[in-house]
Amino acid sequence: MSTETHMEFKPAPLKDRMTVYIGALVVIIVSWLYILGMGWHMNTLPFINNPTAMNMDMDMDKKPMDMDMDKKPMDMDMDKKPMDMDMDKKPMDMDMD
Numbered sequence: 001m002s003t004e005t006h007m008e009f010k011p012a013p014l015k016d017r018m019t020v021y022i023g024a025l026v027v028i029i030v031s032w033l034y035i036l037g038m039g040w041h042m043n044t045l046p047f048i049n050n051p052t053a054m055n056m057d058m059d060m061d062k063k064p065m066d067m068d069m070d071k072k073p074m075d076m077d078m079d080k081k082p083m084d085m086d087m088d089k090k091p092m093d094m095d096m097d
Contacts, residue, residue, distance in 0.1 A: 011017075039045040 036045070
């Protein structure tokens with residue numbers, strides 16, 4: 001019994017190949033347009049000079065930092081006794097009888 005099979009492949013018709021090529025091209029173009037559209041929407045396109053986008057050049061003389069150092073930080077009540085975390089207590093019974 002011979003397991004060797006002889007298959008001869010013929011190229012697909014031009015119409016079918018062109019359908020695949022055009023479909024792949026459409027997917028690539030739509031994905032790039034989506035990426036560019038998101039970049040336009042978020043103002044993050046690197047090749048467009050957009051003055052309304054986030055500017056990392058902060059002038060320190062323009063806007064003073066309003067951080068009062070004499071203000072007391074949040075009171076976390078650290079002087080109070082912490083919760084009792086006794087591990088030898090029996091855990092809650094979770095049975096739903």
